[in-house]
Amino acid sequence: MIVSCVLCDKKVKLDANSFEGKRLINHPLATYMCEECKERIAQKTEKRRREGKLRPSLYHKENDGWS
Template sequence: MRVKCVICDKIEKIEDETLVAKRLRNRPIHTYMCQDCSIRISERTKARIDTGKFRFYRERPEKDDW
């Protein structure tokens, strides 16, 4: 299966039997990102988190007592 990265527009070939290929075939909302772009984004995100100025919204705030 030929896929195109949504960020850098690089065209790659992946095996038809992989989980990524199945997700792309069955759910068109899923997009493909190449390994280079994925690594670059994760490294830059980690660097922003380490600066201390990045707000990471994964944790839910505690409930107010009212």
């Protein structure tokens, strides 16, 4: 099966029998996120958590980098 990343729109070939594949088949509204985006989100989340605050301007700037 081919899925597209909800963030960067990259097409990824996914094994339908994998955990992620089954999840997407069983939950039609579930979204797929590619490994790179997952990693990016994880890093951003960790960074924000360490900073202990979320500044709207900073968040907006980071969002622009995703497209």
